[in-house]
Amino acid sequence: MTMSNTGGRRKPPTIHDVAREAGVSRGTVSRVLNGGHYVSPTAAEAVNAAIRKTGYVVNRHARSLITGRSDSIGFLLTEPQERFFEDPNFNVLLRGCTQALAAHDIPLLLMLAGTEDERRRITRYITAGHVDGVLLVSSHSGDPVAQELCEAGVPLVACGKPIGLGSKVSYVAAADRDGARDMVRYLLSLGRRRIAVVTGPLDTPGGVERLAGYREVLAEEGIEYDDRLVVSGDYSRASGEAGAERLLAQCPDLDAVFVASDLMAQGVLTALERAGRSVPQDVSVGGFDDSSAALAARPQLTTIRQPYDRISAEMVRVLLAQIGGEDPSAVILPTELIKRGSA
Amino acid sequence: MTMSNTGGRRKPPTIHDVAREAGVSRGTVSRVLNGGHYVSPTAAEAVNAAIRKTGYVVNRHARSLITGRSDSIGFLLTEPQERFFEDPNFNVLLRGCTQALAAHDIPLLLMLAGTEDERRRITRYITAGHVDGVLLVSSHSGDPVAQELCEAGVPLVACGKPIGLGSKVSYVAAADRDGARDMVRYLLSLGRRRIAVVTGPLDTPGGVERLAGYREVLAEEGIEYDDRLVVSGDYSRASGEAGAERLLAQCPDLDAVFVASDLMAQGVLTALERAGRSVPQDVSVGGFDDSSAALAARPQLTTIRQPYDRISAEMVRVLLAQIGGEDPSAVILPTELIKRGSA
DNA sequence: TTCTCTACTGTGAACGCTCACAGAAGCATG
DNA sequence: CATGCTTCTGTGAGCGTTCACAGTAGAGAA
Numbered sequence: 001m002t003m004s005n006t007g008g009r010r011k012p013p014t015i016h017d018v019a020r021e022a023g024v025s026r027g028t029v030s031r032v033l034n035g036g037h038y039v040s041p042t043a044a045e046a047v048n049a050a051i052r053k054t055g056y057v058v059n060r061h062a063r064s065l066i067t068g069r070s071d072s073i074g075f076l077l078t079e080p081q082e083r084f085f086e087d088p089n090f091n092v093l094l095r096g097c098t099q100a101l102a103a104h105d106i107p108l109l110l111m112l113a114g115t116e117d118e119r120r121r122i123t124r125y126i127t128a129g130h131v132d133g134v135l136l137v138s139s140h141s142g143d144p145v146a147q148e149l150c151e152a153g154v155p156l157v158a159c160g161k162p163i164g165l166g167s168k169v170s171y172v173a174a175a176d177r178d179g180a181r182d183m184v185r186y187l188l189s190l191g192r193r194r195i196a197v198v199t200g201p202l203d204t205p206g207g208v209e210r211l212a213g214y215r216e217v218l219a220e221e222g223i224e225y226d227d228r229l230v231v232s233g234d235y236s237r238a239s240g241e242a243g244a245e246r247l248l249a250q251c252p253d254l255d256a257v258f259v260a261s262d263l264m265a266q267g268v269l270t271a272l273e274r275a276g277r278s279v280p281q282d283v284s285v286g287g288f289d290d291s292s293a294a295l296a297a298r299p300q301l302t303t304i305r306q307p308y309d310r311i312s313a314e315m316v317r318v319l320l321a322q323i324g325g326e327d328p329s330a331v332i333l334p335t336e337l338i339k340r341g342s343a
Numbered sequence: 344m345t346m347s348n349t350g351g352r353r354k355p356p357t358i359h360d361v362a363r364e365a366g367v368s369r370g371t372v373s374r375v376l377n378g379g380h381y382v383s384p385t386a387a388e389a390v391n392a393a394i395r396k397t398g399y400v401v402n403r404h405a406r407s408l409i410t411g412r413s414d415s416i417g418f419l420l421t422e423p424q425e426r427f428f429e430d431p432n433f434n435v436l437l438r439g440c441t442q443a444l445a446a447h448d449i450p451l452l453l454m455l456a457g458t459e460d461e462r463r464r465i466t467r468y469i470t471a472g473h474v475d476g477v478l479l480v481s482s483h484s485g486d487p488v489a490q491e492l493c494e495a496g497v498p499l500v501a502c503g504k505p506i507g508l509g510s511k512v513s514y515v516a517a518a519d520r521d522g523a524r525d526m527v528r529y530l531l532s533l534g535r536r537r538i539a540v541v542t543g544p545l546d547t548p549g550g551v552e553r554l555a556g557y558r559e560v561l562a563e564e565g566i567e568y569d570d571r572l573v574v575s576g577d578y579s580r581a582s583g584e585a586g587a588e589r590l591l592a593q594c595p596d597l598d599a600v601f602v603a604s605d606l607m608a609q610g611v612l613t614a615l616e617r618a619g620r621s622v623p624q625d626v627s628v629g630g631f632d633d634s635s636a637a638l639a640a641r642p643q644l645t646t647i648r649q650p651y652d653r654i655s656a657e658m659v660r661v662l663l664a665q666i667g668g669e670d671p672s673a674v675i676l677p678t679e680l681i682k683r684g685s686a
Numbered sequence: 687t688t689c690t691c692t693a694c695t696g697t698g699a700a701c702g703c704t705c706a707c708a709g710a711a712g713c714a715t716g
Numbered sequence: 717c718a719t720g721c722t723t724c725t726g727t728g729a730g731c732g733t734t735c736a737c738a739g740t741a742g743a744g745a746a
Binding site: 014015016026027030031033034058059060061062063064065066067 | 703705
């Protein structure tokens with residue numbers, strides 16, 4: 001119908017052109033391209049020179065057609081979309097994964113599975129083999145997409161321990177429980193005794209583990225667990241604000257709040273300010289993540305740093321290993337207490 | 344060496360399998376797949392049934408090999424990477440583009456060109472024809488990547504008017520000048536007369552235009568332009584904070600600040616708070632973007648809304664049209680004044 | 687009837703690459 | 717001299733599609 005490529009792109013050189021230019025055969029060029037074993041130094045040099053001269057770039061479609069690999073990776077987000085907007089962690093993760101893959105010359109396909117339709121479309125796309133593996137961000141339990149991909153045998157690495165996918169799925173996570181323990185111990189060291197907590201969603205391992213760390217430390221220190229001091233949120237700023245208001249109503253005597261994410265902690269700060277409690281004088285507030293929200297908050301948040309740069313790098317490493325035939329594995333990375341103004 | 348695909352993925356059905364199942368030829372199946380012209384209802388029905396039965400999904404690599412199209416689009420970010428972290432606008436844009444493309448069943452490849460190496464790698468990748476077109480986010484002038492892509496005739500749509508790429512490149516932008524005018528007029532309507540401004544980078548059209556809008560309105564109202572009331576930032580929160588401090592030092596009598604981005608406005612609020620100025624009583628603050636930062640700020644920001652959802656949708660529309668052979672075009676979308684607590 | 691036109695269908699070739707195989711050359715060993 | 721081994725190279729086949737072309741069947745017109 002219409003003339004394509006108005007700009008006038010010319011036909012790119014093929015492996016054949018390079019072969020002719022270098023005075024060798026296609027096979028030799030291909031060998032130079034992939035590994036370079038069993039090829040003489042002279043031939044290799046000639047081929048490389050020809051590649052430079054012609055400006056040859058391999059046609060990945062042709063390669064994929066025969067190898068069966070796509071040499072690309074999907075970054076799949078099955079969280080509700082609002083979180084993607086709001087949560088600075090996703091940015092960091094996405095960037096880290098993109099860069100780690102770039103080092104292997106592997107493009108990243110961004111896939112957002114918000115609606116049911118999108119879910120189906122993406123599942124088909126992936127199981128059809130259009131990506132070699134999937135980096136999954138979805139902490140919610142019983143994710144049907146993840147389930148299907150697992151069953152279809154698609155290499156998969158989750159960010160955070162997935163629930164209900166059996167033990168055969170790889171994941172990379174921060175040491176949530178340890179991090180929570182560090183924070184609660186720190187709050188105790190400040191002399192706080194009525195420490196409230198705003199948990200993450202309790203159908204996610206992150207949410208569960210951080211609460212578990214809190215309870216462990218309390219038990220170890222002989223402090224009674226008071227469930228009026230515990231409310232749960234969904235990692236959003238709004239849920240932090242609402243949670244803090246519930247806490248203030250239930251336990252006006254609280255002197256610290258451990259919040260399971262920095263974004264929620266922002267909301268907590270807002271609620272405390274409105275209630276006339278000053279931070280950190282009246283109430284100490286501890287966050288979790290060390291996302292950019294921690295620096296944006298007023299006062300800046302004392303928080304538990306999740307090493308997102310390392311997490312993304314590990315996710316990519318584990319996924320590529322798995323695509324290469326290795327068994328699934330789990331990686332837990334240590335967290336770090338970062339002290340700032342809020343506690 | 345190693346056995347690939349431990350999970351045991353089976354070979355997916357091909358067009359041949361579908362043809363056999365439906366009792367027709369490859370050609371007919373292909374015709375049903377692409378448009379469906381010149382194919383009898385009976386055959387079409389049989390083919391569709393066979394597709395459903397076999398679970399057939401087209402092999403895009405094989406298709407691309409022959410059509411020359413890749414049926415994928417690159418989302419290219421050449422901004423310094425920190426902005427990508429911090430700025431909530433990117434998220435919205437990225438999400439919007441991904442979804443708009445998903446509606447056309449076109450995957451989005453995320454490309455971050457931070458370092459010089461990455462720039463080269465990505466340029467080669469794109470000019471080699473591995474994507475059909477590029478959605479470009481890079482407002483900085485003289486972007487070498489954009490330049491090269493343009494010259495190579497790669498279909499390209501920029502977010503915001505690009506500088507120095509000639510008039511033959513498509514772009515989608517908000518009406519920056521109008522938006523700035525609306526905000527300044529609104530601040531005047533509040534009785535403010537000493538209106539300071541924190542501009543964006545002045546090597547970007549956005550930065551220039553928003554400042555121009557400010558000056559226009561001042562001139563129209565017969566208010567003298569005072570360049571001590573003008574400082575420029577780089578859209579980051581930190582630069583907003585620093586800018587406000589300079590302004591307060593230079594012009595302690597300022598009674599309003601028009602800030603060229605919400606993120607910078609957050610920094611401005613911080614600096615004003617530290618200086619003991621209350622917002623909006625002592626000083627009115629107006630932002631720009633209506634990003635999530637506007638809601639996160641305290642008080643919430645009165646701002647100029649950029650319709651990012653429409654911008655991303657238009658970017659995709661224009662790009663696809665251009666790939667289809669149409670000429671480059673520019674789209675300017677209207678902004679909207681959103682009143683909240685800060686002014 | 688015969689011819690033409692339209693609506694539809696099948697077939698071979700090609701896209702650019704990798705892979706398996708065959709073969710050539712060089713060198714050491716029997 | 718034959719044999720085997722290692723290192724290197726070229727060649728044909730095939731990956732799963734689309735595209736151009738040829739061909740068939742049926743309807744309508746001459």
